[in-house]
Amino acid sequence: MGTDNAGRDILARVLSGGQISLMVALIATLVSLVIxxxxxxxxxxxxxxxxxxxxxxxxxxxxxxxVIILIVLLALLPAKTSTGQLAELFFALGAVSWLTMARIVRGQV
Structure with missing residues (x-):
């Protein structure tokens, strides 16, 4: 894929972004599942x-x-580091996406 104008490897940046996206999806799904x-x-x-x-x-x-609930949750949770912001994103995504899982489980019990 080559490099950009600053000499950064584009493939490495794409793979790093994909890794973070998959981590967000998996952890948010687990939080949603538990709740x-x-x-x-x-x-x-x-x-x-x-x-x-x-x-x-x-x-x-x-x-x-x-989206509004997600933005409000992220604004209310203080983060000092980028790692803290990522953890808050995991929690916020899971905290607003558990509703369908709750209805499905409630119907099965």
Whole structure:
């Protein structure tokens, strides 16, 4: 792929970016999985009014824009280093994408 005007290897930069993207996707998915399975299992197991309230919370969160919640979460979490910002991104992505997993698990329990 060659180099850019500053002499940096483009292939190495693409591979590094791909590595970070895959890491973000995997960790955010794991965070989403843990939150969604836990929440859905509790709602499905307990049932009754608690289940209704928990699923209404999920419905309310579904009605909010995903990107806006993500931006607000990232703005509220302080980060001092680039590694801290990456960890916050993992948490924020997982924290807003667990809703579908919770509904699926709740329906199975």
């Amino acid at each position: 969604g399975v836990s929440y859905g299992a509790i709602a499905g197991y307990v049932g009754g009014r608690i289940d209704d309230v928990m699923m209404r919370v999920v419905d309310v969160l579904y009605s909010l824009p995903y």
